[in-house]
Amino acid sequence: MKPSRQQALADTDASLDALIQAEQVRLLYRGLRVSTFGVLLGVAVVVLVFWRVVQTNLLVGWAGCMVANQVWRLVLSYRFDRRLPDKQAVSRWGTLWAIGSGISGVLWGAASFLLFVPGSPVHQAFLMALVISVTSAGLLLIGAHLQSFYAFILPAMVPLVVRNVIEGTTDNLTLALIAFVSGMALFSFGRNYNRILTESLRLRFENEAITRRLSVQNEELDRARKAAEDAKVQAEAANRARTQFFAAANHDLRQPLHAMGLLAGSLAEKVKDPDVVALTNTISASMEALEELFNELLDMSRLDSGKITPNTSHFSIRQLLDKLRLEFEAEAAMKGLTLRVRSTGRFLFSDPILVERILRNLISNAIRYTRSGGVLVACRNRGGRLWLEVWDTGAGIPEEERERIFDEFVQLENPERDRRKGLGLGLSIVRRLCNLLGHELALRSRPGKGTVFRFQVPAGRETAQPSRRAIEALPSIDLLAGKTVVVIEDDAEVQAGMKSLLSGWGMEVSVHANVTDAEAGCFAMTRAPDLIIADYRLPGSGNGLDAIDSIRGRFGCAVPAILVTGSADPQIVSMAEEKGFHYLLKPVMPAKLRTLVSFKLKGGAAAHSRT
Template structure:
């Protein structure tokens, strides 16, 4: 019996050792699993770090590439802006040389029309005048586009009386409308708006000119509608109209619509209108029906009643110019001769012509002229502004003067305004020069 109990004891001890062994084996297995998981995590962390480093290097390279591209774009943009400024400077410089003979030719034609001509000669002078007008219109259009594309353009915003603008447009475009048998009408208005007077006039000129060109029957009406704090400048015609598919492209350069052999021109007028309105912040509206006409509308800031600009260019009755002395400062031989024909033969004035400031001072002597007419661009860095200042200083009095320039430069306009001198743009018209002379000598 004692032997049997010993066997049972050994058996129980063996079973206990087996269970302990199993537990230890299980713990070892768990430790191995934990060690494997930690190793996997360690390896994953190393892989992630390597991935982060790789992505960081790629991002740094991308940023370096982007910085280089931005630098290249900045250089390209600066070069483009400089090219644009160079183009504008070239056009301004070239315009003076191109408009100089054109201005002289128009003055010669004006003097020629005052002579006795037979019907054939009259027709030739009329056709020549029309050709010069077309050249002038094209040159001004190209210059306007160059100025509006310039990043440094300066606008002179001031009150503009639309009645005064309408009066000038009527005088300018009535002959063109009459030649086509059209009625050109301007609705009376007392509206005063804020805009650049030079470019607002160019906008209105292009719209009225376009309306007449594309109208064969009926007429053109120009008016103003007030809507709250806005005044809408309306130009309505009874012309060919504009199809819906053409309404976007008509504002592009060199785009013309209508029938074959229709309106003359280069298709730049509406491009100038779009550019000028965009720069000035004037909205454009278009309403048209093919075969029944078109209405262009320009939105302008309306000023309060009582704000009336000074009438600097109104045609006022003036005294007779006969016998009055005009001292001309002009470096171009053809222009000097043209002035002598216009001032002396047509207006009966005494014309004394000089080529620069020094010659004008010597010619004036002790007796100041009644008026000075000076071209801005003279030889050897001399300018008409310097000539006017020197002549006034030598005379001891503010002699009336007129500045003439082929350059549409805001600085020249401001300097002329400071001197109290009106400025005429080349090519000058004989009637316009006569009107200004009568006004300033009144």
């Protein structure tokens, strides 16, 4: 029959003292082996010191009794460890230990009389110091069990005081006083130690008892919690599986999309039929939507898997906001919106790439959901803290929806799932990035009036900032005709698309499938190519970085290079930037590729962020 709740609680309370006593006894037996070594060492020292000044039979008899007592206690400890008695039986073992402690205390007390050397202050002081030292050393062990503590300290210390008082000399009375004060101090320390240990054990077992009580009182709640935990584990497992899937399939999924985009761009430049041009434009728009989807899903998976590590530095907010203004000004104008940027000369300390991504998502969202008015991007000092803010004059966000908008794939104004209005991942990525960087994120909105998103960024110190020209701001001068480009790509479809597209721009294209072929092809060239475009992942022992290094070494000059990769692995990106390469993440849109190729041929340096 299942016990009642009241009975279970009563049993728990009744067993608390027994649990404490049992644990105290276990502490005694657990420390016996170490204490035995100390006792035997003390006995050996006594024998050596008093061998010539005390009767041999008394000294040997006393030492033999000490050794016999320790052997008996070791046998007790061995039997205790083998039987591991429960809390009901352990009390008897505590009594047996107390008997052994009492015998040990009596023997040390007897030494004060048996080994006392009249007229030898040195031996008397040594004996007193030894008894006090042995008692002090044993406190941390026997102090755990009050019965054993009393059984040892009283018979050990009282005879020491009495024997010196009996002797009656000034020196002996002084020794008696020292022994008395030491004994009282040890007695007080032992009691306090036992009290603290007992209270510590009581708190420990009370906490365990509280846990058991909660378990009895809240069985249904525990089952619900277990179900919730199981669901959480399953959700985390599903999330890990999703992340692993995107990481594993990322390159394979991007590769055909990359080829499709290149072929569509090549087709658009070769045909004049309006219907075909419209069709290729539709294909390009779909490809851009797929690229956005891939990039945002990849960002989500990398954030969830913890693969993004902030790289903090001091950077100018003015440069960052000017760059974003150039990027979004045309998009805002197409919707009839005004994009204003209120910058400042302040410097921030954070990861500039991740801060840029946060702002880009917020600005894109603001433009997308604002029908009239405008968008303001600003950096403001509020209460001594710097905040980056994005204001809009959109429809606003109802209060009950202000938490849900940060969930994945949530779009309040897109129930029809129109892809032109985005995917519903932007704000989810914003929150994750702010959490990763430790930046406070805040939202204020008035339905019908607009919304402001802001996040706090630590202030930085002014540093020299590299002069970066935005790729989008380059003059539209055709620099491609007649230029030689070496393409290193193992996928046949991408090879065909890249060759068709670049040839259509008037470039001379040399295509190779791996590092070895590229080296052989370049060996036959009489002059260095104008540009290298290499896929990172290549068959064989080398990769795209190795291929670029090899070609540069062949011609002895830093040939402009673009690395194309289907992976946003920060290590790959870092290696490309260190070598002065731009990198493009697949799928690459033809317009973006042409802009970057023109930029490189005009002498552009490597970009710090993904292009």
